[in-house]
Amino acid sequence: MSIVADSGGPFLGRLSLHSLPFWDMLQHPTMSNIINGIIATGAASLVVIGALVVIALLTKYKLWRPLWSDWVTSTDHKKIGIMYIVIALVMLTRALIEAVLMRAQQAVGLHGGFLSPDHFAQLFSTHGTIMIFFMAMPFLTGVINYVMPMQIGARDVSFPVLNSISLGLTAAGAALVMVSLVIGKFSTGGWFGYPPYTEATFSPGVGPDYWIWALSLAGLASTLTGINFAVTIYKERAPGMKLMRMPLFTWTALCTAILMIFAMPPLTVATSQLALDRYLGFHYFTNALGGNMMNFANLFWLFGHPEVYILILPAFGVYSEVIATFSGKALFGYRSLVMATMAIAILSFTVWLHHFFTMGQNANINAVFGIASMLIGIPTGVKIYDWMLTMFRGRVRFTTPMVYSIGFILLFVLGGMSGILLANPTIDYQVHNTVFLVAHFHNVAVPGVLFGMLTAYHFWFPKAFGFRLNERWGIISALCWIFGFMGAFFPLYALGIMGLPRRTVAYAQARYVPLEWVAFLGALLLLAALLALLWQLWISIRDRDANRVFVGDPWDGRSLEWSNSAPPPEYNFAVIPSVQGRDAFTMAKENHSAYERPDTYKDIELPKNSAMGLVIAALGFALAFGLVWHIWWLVIAALLAVIASMIVRGFARDTTRLVSAQEVRREHHRWIDAVAAATAVSRANECKTVNVGLAQHQANGVVP
Amino acid sequence: MVRLAAVCGVILLLVACAGDTHLTFLDPQGPIAHQQRWHFYWVLAVMAVLVAGPIFVLLPYWAWRYRYGNKSSTYKPNWDFSRLLEIMAWGGPIIIVAILGFFVWHDSHKLDPYKPIVSKQAPLRVEVIGYDWKWLFIYPDQGIASIGTLAMPVGRPVSLHITSATVMQSLFIPALGSQIYAMGGMVSQLNLEASKPGKSLGENTMYNGNGFHQQKFTALAMSPADFKAWVIKVGATGIVLDAQTLKLIARRSTRSDLIAALPKATSMRGNVYFTGVGKTLFPAVVKATMDGTKTLPNTVFASASAATTPAKRNSGAVTEPSQ
Ligand code: HEM
């Protein structure tokens, strides 16, 4: 018994009963241990019960087979995109609950509170890690996956199986973070895990190892995704889709892909070096024997700053599409917006040092990086003005995506302003590492990234599933997000200026209390926003038959992804469109060349399903889990199996299948018949059930 | 804008009714924080007027004026370019950034934390060692040290040399000025000055474990005479900082844990004072951390006899060459 409790021996590595969340509570039942044990055990049970419920439901409704053949082995970029977004929503739920817990703790944190410091530290570490790597990244990767190939008139991404493998690796990383709730503990070193705190000397447990391997899986996945997206955009565009005709969202996808390719390696290097320190006693970042943690800070932020632009650029792309569409007007300053996007992508590699102005380098260096950081404000400002000018002389419809977009612009301006403040080394010396900084990055991450992705979700949902989401609950949820954000984070600006450091579990200043409570109420409103979003999904599914938009163009869209049915056929386009200019679908509608019946159809070649994604996911997870717990036989076995599976895959020759011309023709005609039978709606009715996805034609200067 | 004003209002209100500890650079207690406040307001004002103002006015106005239901406003669905507007869209931010960039360059140099503060008096030297979860302040020229309070005379610059004996930390006294990282095996510097007597919040802002939130101290600014008296008091009442005591300090524990663990708890309102602190202690800790050795050479601990004659070592003005 005691052997089991202390260590698992060669077979289980470091695994033991101590790894269970309730063990401490049972061994040392103090009040604090009990409260924290109950919370941790509750969270662990949620994970386990959640998994069991999913398994039970799948079995009950006999969904294992469709799950296998239609989803997990699918190489369809649309299915993969949707699965990414499902991961993102699950992880968003967890990370948001953690955020509310932290806010609750701080609200009662004068001289104490209910969470132990260690528990609180795990919360901010998992929250940050999840939000960045397993919420925002999968969300944007999913949206790009779904939308970008259709926007450029392609049938799929360049490397569909690789796409599925990237998804698998992301899922494995997310699973690792989830498992850390049940077995062992996560890192307490925050989302950037600075050594030497995360070195074995100071954090001997499994926490930093969970963090390292979860990031490694996610980082590898993103690198592969970046390559896949970039190649797709370079090589798979439909005839006539010149670079300067690409929709802005695709441009941002390209920039993000390039950033992924160049920004992920420094992270992988830094975490690998840390792993070498921890596992093999190297001294890259230790205090002693020539180690230097400043190298870690450099490498991490060499990744970290471009990373925030990886997150925000696709959101900018979404807003560009949404604002043009719902203003009934061409995007203003397309060329400027493209240039601004590229400028941001390049500049984002030149500013990383602003994350450690306070590390002691001289004033010249700080000033140069401070000014470089401000330079990013220029293209960002241009974007904001161009979006506003897109609304100017338009016909603005205040649908859910547009409510998010307007909320975004106004709030993002404030976030940008606090960013400019932080770019002043002089001011950064005062607010660095305080909750002012927390307020700043949430002020860009929440209205920017999160709202951007939710906007994308509302905008393209009807395309993906064939019915519109409930508009009323959409607006309610959007307003809750917006006002909840303001409540939760504006007080943090003030608290930061009052000297409250980030990552503080408790404090001794009674003056912090009122603002902490405001922030807590704001966080509750954010939780309500998430619940409203889930409720909206539920009732939208319930009412789906009334809200079908099979014709496929519910918002009078401008780019090619609106030119097919909703949901689109697996091969996206019966005939690859030929592109005449920017806003390809709007042009087609104007020339009456949309919805045509071509004379001839061809067989379409599609990638076959592949289990590679799932195999790599399982092996990647096993490998990482083995590394975390020092279960060496598992590590070796998983590693060999990965290599073997790749070799086996290398011999696969029969990797594509054909969709016959007749079938394409049948499906296409079914859709064109539906188009012919549909009544076009005016924009005034776009959120009503009469909208079946056919937009009234907009003649010059006259609004439909 | 309204919101922004409201936030600023709240801040001011809270600062106005502040307690006896000064928390923020908006309530500055020294020249550095004072200039930082000025810089902060300036940048905020430039941006509020030039960036936020136009956007917060124009965006709601345009969104409303060009709303779908308003059939009387101009509608130009294909209008997507205007050279003049593009020039303004790029030119505006460029000018704003140029203005702000000038301030960045100027003030980064002026307020460089490494830059000694110009003063008629030689700076008071303090060496700071960050332990988990407490700061040890060594006054090498006075032969004393303190945990819990960083005392300083008003009107005289303080030159801090900072290191960490464990993980990375960040030393910060908001009401006096900048923060700077403390890192093992390295020495960073910070120059501060208090211009009026009073207590300011001091803290570590870089997370370093369970006791992180308790790693606070009081920056206590006092008149030169009071400071003299303080040094004498510390010299007289402090315990000897010997190898054994330093070991206790180096344990991962909060200040109150330390006080409980000290055999002769000479704690003064939560502070611990030491005498007999040698000049070589600080460099020895830096070197030991860099080398990864656990024990310091015995020579760094001054003999206990030095502790009995603190008055001789006290200083109004330092006679030794500083730095
Ligand atoms: C939606 C509502 C959200 C709430 C209420 C929330 C709340 C919080 C809280 C309370 C903290 C800890 C602050 C502290 O250290 O004192 C935190 C940290 C953090 N959050 Fe969020 N957050 C939200 C969304 C997001 C999003 C969307 C992202 C990123 C895309 C994000 C990324 C982070 C990161 C990176 C940290 C820092 C973790 C660390 O200290 O290492 N959060 N958040």
Ligand SMILES: [Cu+2]
């Ligand atoms: Cu950055």
